[in-house]
Amino acid sequence: MMKTEPSTIKTFATLRFASPALDPDILTDILRVEPTHAYRNGESRPWRNGTLKTADIGLWLIATDKFVHSPALKRHVDYIDHLLTKHHKDYLHDPGFKRILHFVGDYQATPTVTLFWHGRHGAAAPKVGTRLPEIVARLNGTLHEDFATDEAEAVAS
Template identity: 25%
Template sequence: MKRPLSASRRTPINHSYGTCDRTCAKLLIYPSELKHEDITASLGLEPTEAHNNGDEIPTIRGTMRVAKVTFWLLSSENYVVSKDVRAHLDWLLERLSNSHDALRDLQQTHEVKMSVDCPWWSRGGHGGPALWPEQMRQLAELNLECSFEVQFYPDDDETDD
């Protein structure tokens, strides 16, 4: 009897992923001429953050600035408690499970740019995220590229004084 293909994988899901400080998965949509409300209506999903070109938006410092682009974001940050990026991607892909046709329509009929971005902060200056074929297959079916922004920070005792 053959064992399941998943048994050959080197990296099981690990929510405490030892080499990761934190991570998340984000669907970023830049809808060109459309408003972010149009993206919300098309996908039937509420974004975790959105603004239109010309909106006044708060900065980290508490001041206001004018948005230069229209932006729609759905992020797993604050929704998934895991240091394994696969758990974050699974959350995001589950949210998009009923939006395949809407995503394709946006990709084919409008000058929309979209991608999945996965920031990944290393705990000790080494390691990296892993994806399974299931996540890669779902991303491909949605025609979504996936990028990783990997940050390596030195241990506290290695910083210069």
């Protein structure tokens, strides 16, 4: 039985690689998962308002909310960990992780992981362990935490 997280309203994570030279097809092959969004530098694509925009950078992005249906941030963190290391304890010697390292170097790609969590008023933000920040640092990437709670409910007078 899945444990519920009653204080969590919404949670997910994103893994993004960006670079002017990025080839998203190569990264899709390395990670073995289709991205949520991907495009090459110079590629025309529809923008939010419906107009076409020419990309000024290559991008590969995956959002975990399409794959992980859980209010527990840890499950979303674990999914990103799995994509990058297949949960190998000694991931620095893993051929798959080495391919990602080479990709980042070859394409001068910037990896970014963003963790999103929105909780009810008064809820404690989840704790992120040390493993994912270490993995992201090994890739010369950045990890951002975007944690917020609802404002205090108005008190009737």
